[in-house]
Amino acid sequence: MSFDHDTVTGFAKSFGLFYLIAMSIGVIIYAYWPANRKQFDHAAHSIISDDEDRPCP
Amino acid sequence: MIQGTWIVQCGGVGMVAQLTALERTYAAIILVCVICVGVAMAVAGRGDLMAAHGWIVALFGMVVMALLLRGIDAPDPWEERFREYYDDPTKVGIILSLIWGVIGMFVGVWVAALLAWPDLTFDAAWASFGRLRPVHTSGVIFGFGGNALIATSFHVLQRTTRARLPDQLSPWFVLLGYNLFCVLAATGYLMGLTQSKEYAEPEWYADLWLVIVWVVYFLIYLRTLARRREPHIYVANWYYMAFILVVAILHIVNNLAVPVSIGHAKSYSLFSGVQDAMTQWWYGHNAVAFFLTAGFLGMLYYYLPKRAGRPIYSYRMSIISFWGITFMYMWAGSHHLHYTALPHWVQTLGMVFSLVLLVPSWASAGNALLTLNGAWHKVRDDAVLRFMMLAAIFYGIATFEGSFMAIRAVNSLSHYTDWTVGHVHAGALGWVAMITFGSLYALVPWMWKRPALYSARLVEVHFWLALAGTVVYVFAMWNSGITQGLMWRTYDQNGTLAYSFIDTLVAMHPYYIARTVGGLLFLAGAVVAFYNIWMTISRPAPVDEGAAADLPVEPPAPRAWAQAGE
Amino acid sequence: MFNFHYRLERNAMGLVLAIVVVASIGGLIEIAPLFTIDETVEDAPDMRVYTPLELAGRNIYIREGCYACHSQMIRTLRDEVERYGPYSLAVESKYDHPMLWGSKRTGPDIARLGGKYSNEWHVAHLYNPRDLVPESKMPAYRWLMRNALKIGDLGEHLAAMRAVGVPYTDDMIANATADAYGQANPDSAQSAGVTARYGESTNVSLFDGKPETLTEMDAIVAYLQILGRLTDVAQKTEQANVE
Numbered sequence: 001m002s003f004d005h006d007t008v009t010g011f012a013k014s015f016g017l018f019y020l021i022a023m024s025i026g027v028i029i030y031a032y033w034p035a036n037r038k039q040f041d042h043a044a045h046s047i048i049s050d051d052e053d054r055p056c057p
Numbered sequence: 058m059i060q061g062t063w064i065v066q067c068g069g070v071g072m073v074a075q076l077t078a079l080e081r082t083y084a085a086i087i088l089v090c091v092i093c094v095g096v097a098m099a100v101a102g103r104g105d106l107m108a109a110h111g112w113i114v115a116l117f118g119m120v121v122m123a124l125l126l127r128g129i130d131a132p133d134p135w136e137e138r139f140r141e142y143y144d145d146p147t148k149v150g151i152i153l154s155l156i157w158g159v160i161g162m163f164v165g166v167w168v169a170a171l172l173a174w175p176d177l178t179f180d181a182a183w184a185s186f187g188r189l190r191p192v193h194t195s196g197v198i199f200g201f202g203g204n205a206l207i208a209t210s211f212h213v214l215q216r217t218t219r220a221r222l223p224d225q226l227s228p229w230f231v232l233l234g235y236n237l238f239c240v241l242a243a244t245g246y247l248m249g250l251t252q253s254k255e256y257a258e259p260e261w262y263a264d265l266w267l268v269i270v271w272v273v274y275f276l277i278y279l280r281t282l283a284r285r286r287e288p289h290i291y292v293a294n295w296y297y298m299a300f301i302l303v304v305a306i307l308h309i310v311n312n313l314a315v316p317v318s319i320g321h322a323k324s325y326s327l328f329s330g331v332q333d334a335m336t337q338w339w340y341g342h343n344a345v346a347f348f349l350t351a352g353f354l355g356m357l358y359y360y361l362p363k364r365a366g367r368p369i370y371s372y373r374m375s376i377i378s379f380w381g382i383t384f385m386y387m388w389a390g391s392h393h394l395h396y397t398a399l400p401h402w403v404q405t406l407g408m409v410f411s412l413v414l415l416v417p418s419w420a421s422a423g424n425a426l427l428t429l430n431g432a433w434h435k436v437r438d439d440a441v442l443r444f445m446m447l448a449a450i451f452y453g454i455a456t457f458e459g460s461f462m463a464i465r466a467v468n469s470l471s472h473y474t475d476w477t478v479g480h481v482h483a484g485a486l487g488w489v490a491m492i493t494f495g496s497l498y499a500l501v502p503w504m505w506k507r508p509a510l511y512s513a514r515l516v517e518v519h520f521w522l523a524l525a526g527t528v529v530y531v532f533a534m535w536n537s538g539i540t541q542g543l544m545w546r547t548y549d550q551n552g553t554l555a556y557s558f559i560d561t562l563v564a565m566h567p568y569y570i571a572r573t574v575g576g577l578l579f580l581a582g583a584v585v586a587f588y589n590i591w592m593t594i595s596r597p598a599p600v601d602e603g604a605a606a607d608l609p610v611e612p613p614a615p616r617a618w619a620q621a622g623e
Numbered sequence: 624m625f626n627f628h629y630r631l632e633r634n635a636m637g638l639v640l641a642i643v644v645v646a647s648i649g650g651l652i653e654i655a656p657l658f659t660i661d662e663t664v665e666d667a668p669d670m671r672v673y674t675p676l677e678l679a680g681r682n683i684y685i686r687e688g689c690y691a692c693h694s695q696m697i698r699t700l701r702d703e704v705e706r707y708g709p710y711s712l713a714v715e716s717k718y719d720h721p722m723l724w725g726s727k728r729t730g731p732d733i734a735r736l737g738g739k740y741s742n743e744w745h746v747a748h749l750y751n752p753r754d755l756v757p758e759s760k761m762p763a764y765r766w767l768m769r770n771a772l773k774i775g776d777l778g779e780h781l782a783a784m785r786a787v788g789v790p791y792t793d794d795m796i797a798n799a800t801a802d803a804y805g806q807a808n809p810d811s812a813q814s815a816g817v818t819a820r821y822g823e824s825t826n827v828s829l830f831d832g833k834p835e836t837l838t839e840m841d842a843i844v845a846y847l848q849i850l851g852r853l854t855d856v857a858q859k860t861e862q863a864n865v866e
């Protein structure tokens with residue numbers, strides 16, 4: 001396979017779209033994966049808890 | 058006792074005493090190296106402007122060394138420190154950020170005035186528009202924004218991981234090293250040292266230095282994360298990490314250059330022409346994305362929920378927008394090069410991704426505003442929270458405008474005009490500066506253990522100054538930009554261009570005056586903020602019983618020492 | 624317990640890797656093809672490199688931040704082509720390390736400035752723009768007239784440019800200082816070497832009007848006069864893409 005200008009450009013033009021789609025699907029699955037729900041909720045609430053302002057021992 | 062606390066908390070000596078003896082030794086070694094490098098630069102660069110920078114580096118090292126030496130023989134800090142977060146670098150970072158902010162915005166007003174009254178240069182080379190302008194842009198972006206990012210990132214990182222920073226030396230290395238970079242940048246422009254690449258102007262040696270600083274910064278992040286007590290890494294840290302990592306990649310690639318010699322400040326970029334243009338705007342646009350957006354979104358995702366006392370509206374959405382932004386910005390740089398000699402397909406690609414980029418951008422802005430939904434009474438009463446809300450709104454406006462301007466046909470009008478400058482400042486004043494001021498206002502009382510800021514009234518005053526200044530600035534530039542763009546392309550009945558270039562320049566004049574006034578309002582607000590925060594810090598902490606529980610326990614050994622030093 | 628920590632650290636590294644991969648692929652894919660663009664870009668066999676004096680002038684242009692207000696990139700738009708001349712081609716900036724396309728036109732585009740005005744006009748304009756154009760916003764650059772030009776190290780500059788790919792010959796590098804002097808002093812012995820090395824049409828002239836000294840004004844005017852004239856390929860090829 002040769003890396004002439006047309007091949008490289010052709011790849012650049014098409015690849016982005018597929019990459020975008022794959023990426024969105026992956027991220028949405030991760031974000032909505034039921035098992036992840038708990039840690040997300042926990043994370044969202046953890047920063048506003050009024051615990052004392054100290055590192056964990 | 059109160060004074061002792063004050064010195065321990067704020068004075069440089071107290072901060073040095075917080076370092077262990079070993080850390081102080083390492084610090085001294087590093088500073089000796091810095092001073093030697095400075096002198097070496099001064100010697101190697103004899104007869105070149107690099108010598109001046111060598112002396113500045115050496116001087117910087119000596120000043121920090123002097124601060125260090127004042128506390129070098131203090132006893133080792135108390136072991137109890139491990140029960141506290143390490144916030145000294147954050148405190149200094151906040152102050153540095155405000156100082157750079159006032160300087161950078163002052164130069165901004167000056168630069169704005171130069172466009173209205175060009176003879177304000179007074180026949181001094183360093184005071185001409187072309188040299189002052191990068192002092193403004195670097196001063197506000199790197200000095201003001203960068204210091205705020207470093208300061209808040211250390212704070213957020215520790216709170217969200219519930220772990221103390223891994224050591225006490227490397228944060229100082231990052232903060233002070235970074236400020237040395239900023240000093241080299243600003244003084245360099247005044248002397249005429251620049252690579253001319255927008256937002257990457259500093260010359261090769263400053264760039265190399267920044268790489269070292271940045272690697273240490275990244276390692277602090279990793280080492281703290283490795284010690285974290287929360288299994289999940291809070292999303293604000295993702296944004297800060299993307300900021301650190303991607304800025305590193307961009308910085309290294311775009312600054313590749315060959316210096317004339319080891320004793321010359323001047324270098325020649327590795328890239329030329331169209332490749333250089335694409336690399337530069339890949340860098341330039343992503344400096345916007347990962348410096349002016351990702352980092353500040355990190356701030357937003359921590360300080361806004363915290364201040365509002367409500368969790369972020371949708372944590373999932375914040376994750377989705379994170380990956381959207383990380384992914385898509387990288388493709389969008391070519392919208393800076395529409396209708397140029399850049400191949401057409403690259404322009405189209407940039408345009409398409411810029412349009413899709415609106416989705417994660419608005420998801421972030423919407424997420425922030427929805428978090429406030431149900432807490433509007435707080436927004437009404439608390440100007441600090443209102444700063445953050447306004448920031449989210451302007452973020453929405455600036456990104457909508459950006460996506461719009463990325464459309465080729467729109468860009469044919471907007472490019473090269475003040476419309477771009479208006480867009481920039483809708484983002485810079487409305488988003489970057491507002492979220493920074495909001496976060497710093499929230500952070501200062503926490504850091505210095507004060508019940509509240511010195512004056513809530515002054516925050517209110519600042520809020521209205523900032524809003525008025527931004528609106529005046531942005532509307533002036535929208536008007537002038539669109540007017541100029543239209544005049545450039547207007548034809549008369551004979552089919553010839555109707556306006557000379559100078560005609561359009563005359564039309565700009567009133568807008569340039571208006572912009573200067575708007576900038577002045579904004580600058581006044583920043584000065585008010587500085588005063589307010591300074592007064593908050595310098596008034597002694599209250600010692601009523603309730604608040605005392607929150608204060609760090611007085612370490613026995615340093616106290617004896619601090620009293621002796623009074 | 625051990626396992627727990629292991630997972631924590633793996634998460635952090637995973638996040639780092641994911642960010643780097645997701646972020647860098649976009650830039651790579653998009654920029655990579657530009658480096659094979661030489662295969663398709665217009666060719667300009669007549670194109671010459673900057674003379675040492677012009678390069679020094681270019682460095683002054685950079686130093687003073689002129690690029691903050693002047694673009695050097697005429698877009699493929701009808702009004703721009705009519706106002707400024709043929710639109711800019713990629714090849715025209717192929718020796719520009721870095722490029723100075725600019726992003727803001729507080730002043731007009733100057734990609735095709737060379738030859739448009741006389742040297743005297745430029746000197747007067749740089750000395751005080753408002754003497755010639757009363758409404759101008761441009762700063763006065765009087766110090767360019769006062770500052771002697773530093774030419775002793777121009778050979779090193781040319782060598783650095785060669786290191787990044789500009790075809791300077793050993794001869795050019797060795798004679799850089801003399802050529803800089805000769806180009807601004809047509810009556811001097813050194814001026815013949817300039818045309819010998821850079822071509823007959825090289826602009827050899829008393830740029831700042833003063834024969835005795837070589838000032839920064841000489842260099843910047845020499846640079847401004849070469850803008851758009853390293854090659855005339857843009858004038859010769861058909862401007863097919865005007866929109």
Ligand code: HEM
Nearest residue numbers: 162165166168169194197198478481485489490576579580
């Ligand atoms: C007091 C407030 C400010 C004033 C008066 C001001 C004024 C200006 C002026 C006059 C310019 C040059 C425009 C031109 O060349 O036509 C400029 C450029 C710029 N300023 Fe500001 N500025 C202010 C605040 C800020 C802040 C807070 C930021 C960032 C956080 C910022 C970021 C920038 C950037 C990135 C540019 C370059 C724009 C471009 O290249 O298109 N400014 N500013």
Ligand code: HEM
Nearest residue numbers: 345349392393411414456459460462463472481484485726
């Ligand atoms: C979806 C998000 C955004 C998109 C698609 C976008 C798009 C654009 C476009 C098309 C331009 C004009 C390029 C030109 O014609 O030269 C531009 C310039 C600029 N934008 Fe944005 N923008 C976005 C968000 C932001 C934000 C949030 C900021 C924050 C401060 C910002 C800062 C800038 C700066 C500094 C420039 C000027 C660059 C220069 O010429 O020096 N942008 N942007």
